[in-house]
Amino acid sequence: MGDVQKHPSTPQGSPSTPHPQGLLSVIQKLKGSPEQELRIVLLGLDNAGKTTLLKRLASEEVSTITPTQGFNIKSVHSHGFKLNVWDIGGQRSIRPYWRKYLGSTDLLIYVIDSADQKRFEETGQELAELTEDESLMGVPLLVFANKQDLVTAAPAAEIAEGLSLHTYRDREWQIQACSALSGEGVQDGMNWISSQIMNRKK
Amino acid sequence: MAAEEEGDVEWVVDTIAGFLQGPAWSIPILEFMEQKCEVFDDEEESKLSYTEIYKEYQALVEKLLEDYLKEVGINEEKFQEAFSSPLAKTRTSQAILQTVLAAEDFRLFKKMMVQKNIEMQLQAIRIIKERNGVLPDCLTEGSDVFSEIEEEEMKILREVLRKSKEEYEIEQERKRTEEARGKLKSPDVSYGSPGDSREAIKVKESMEGADDSEGTPKLPLEESQKYAREDLKPVRPLPKGTESLPQPSCTKGKDDVKKRSAGKCSENAAQKAGMKGPNLSELEKQQLKQREDYLKKKRDMLMATKKESRNNVLLPSNSEQKEEESSPKEEMSEEKQRLLQKRKMLAEKLKEEVINKR
Known part of the structure; x- marks a missing residue:
């Protein structure tokens, strides 16, 4: 991504949604599921809790999770939509691969370890780079300020400020405090996602 | 107009459905x-x-479809x-469309590839077993080191x-859940574990029945035949000229000795091999039969899956490929074979899971 461009603001609520080439998109329709499918990409630094969150969303056991070397996909059904959530490993060595998973993304979830103050800057940079990627232009962004169960966790407002979220004007965004481990706050985030989907599909 | x-x-649908079932x-x-x-x-x-492989697959599917549509003059609009x-x-059925749909569904694609990998592994193992199921000649020749x-x-x-017994017990448990599947019959039974134990019976029977041993192995299992022969050879107590043994025209005294010792040996063999004494009960025979049938069934399932994906097309290149697959593994040591056995069990477990999930 040599020269980084500043994209002019696109009107809110109408994110661009690139779609696969002609033939394959026709094929997609033959799958026979009446639900409309959406693609959600779940990113963030290693140890932010992405896979735990993914499993939480899919109502699965969250006690035995190991660092993700590759990626995981799970489907979550919400308001008549099938949300295919892609959780891609966050280790530094894997991050260059993130870009390959951004195409046709309808919504981005970014997870932050709220107790890992030392890496706030690093995670902010990664997020800033992501949002500059062409594939994610105008794509709604949900930031989960995770690990609120830890006493050292920074509050969501503080994190939002650190990330300069208020400067993101080319997309809808939301920050949500949560604990993927206990599940607290996760549903609130999902409700925001649903509202985004409903808005968009109207 | 509407009818037209x-x-x-x-016509478009049928043409493409036909294409998807053809060799091209x-x-x-x-x-x-x-x-x-x-x-x-x-x-x-x-x-x-x-992900890389998936993208390659998407490109392949797209290209194959595009080229074909161009060839028969269906434009994208008509196709849509x-x-x-x-x-x-x-x-069209999901079965026909599966390979196309996999281009738009990563998880379907992954499932397909995992299944294919397991199939290939099983095939490779079968071929290796067929080829290496015998001990090297140096171990079966020469009667001087007979007891060793x-x-x-x-x-x-x-x-x-x-x-084999362990495997059987594991598989027996799963069998119940699998009962409804795979009714096809094929003579091509592959994995020989049950054959091995059957062989123990065969050996014993043929020994008791004295000299028709060479005529008995009628099993379709190549490797079990080999086992049988191995068992027979060292059992013969006489050095030199034993090649003609199975003929009843041997001199009497020798013949008697031979019979007795042969019978003894094989009895020994059966016991050592963990069989319950010289006589197998009907129940045990039945169990062995069940095992054989079960393995047959499993093999058939595999074949059916292959056939389906191959859509009745003869693939000359196919068998060659299989040979290639297995050839580097041919010269495997005994130790590796043991490893292989482990792998096989794992592969079968995986295979069952994957196939059953479908």
Whole structure:
């Protein structure tokens, strides 16, 4: 991504949604599921809790999770939509691969370890780079300020400020405090996602 | 007008459905899968490398479809129209469409590749077993080291039987859930573990029945025949000229000695091999039969799956590929074979899971 461009603001609520080439998109329709499918990409630094969150969303056991070397996909059904959530490993060595998973993304979830103050800057940079990627232009962004169960966790407002979220004007965004481990706050985030989907599909 | 359009749609759908069942589609797709399936395992987490392969697959599917549409003169619009119509769903089955749909559904693609990988592994193992199921000649020739050889072979036989039994017990449990599947019959029974234990019976019977031993092995299992012969050879107590033994025209005295010792040996063999004495009860025989049938069934399932994906197309290149697959593994040591046994069990477990999930 040599020269980084500043994209002019696109009107809110109408994110661009690139779609696969002609033939394959026709094929997609033959799958026979009446639900409309959406693609959600779940990113963030290693140890932010992405896979735990993914499993939480899919109502699965969250006690035995190991660092993700590759990626995981799970489907979550919400308001008549099938949300295919892609959780891609966050280790530094894997991050260059993130870009390959951004195409046709309808919504981005970014997870932050709220107790890992030392890496706030690093995670902010990664997020800033992501949002500059062409594939994610105008794509709604949900930031989960995770690990609120830890006493050292920074509050969501503080994190939002650190990330300069208020400067993101080319997309809808939301920050949500949560604990993927206990599940607290996760549903609130999902409700925001649903509202985004409903808005968009109207 | 409407009727004409409908006919048009029908023609497009049927033409493409035909294409998807023909060699021009299935051969490149199958080749792709066979070449690339190796890295796909049944772990829930996906490897980053899957994504590259998936993208290649998407490109292949797209190209095959595009080229064909161009060739028969169906433009994209017509294709869209046809495959958006309800006819597309009634005239095509999920089985036909699977390889196409996999291009738009990563998880379906992964499932397909995992399954293909397991199939390939099982095939490779079968071929290796068929070829290496025999001990090297140096261990079976020469009667001077007879007792050593016997012991060695008994060890092996015992080990085989033990593993076979373990496997059987595991599989027996799963069998119940699988009962409804796979009714096809094929003479091509592959994995020989049950044959091995059957062989113990065969050996014993043929020994008791004295001299028709050479005529008995009628089993379809190549390797078990080999086992049988191995068992027979060291059992013969007489050095030199024993090649003619099975003929009843041998001198009487010798013949008697031979019979007795042969009978004894094989009895020994059966006991050592963990069989319950010289006589197998009807129940045990029945169990062995069940095991054989079960393995047959499993093999048939595999064959059916292959056939389906191959869509009745003869693939001359196919068998060659299989040979290639297995050839580097041919010269495997005994130790590796043991490893292989483990792998096989694992592969079968995986296979069952994957196939049953479908």
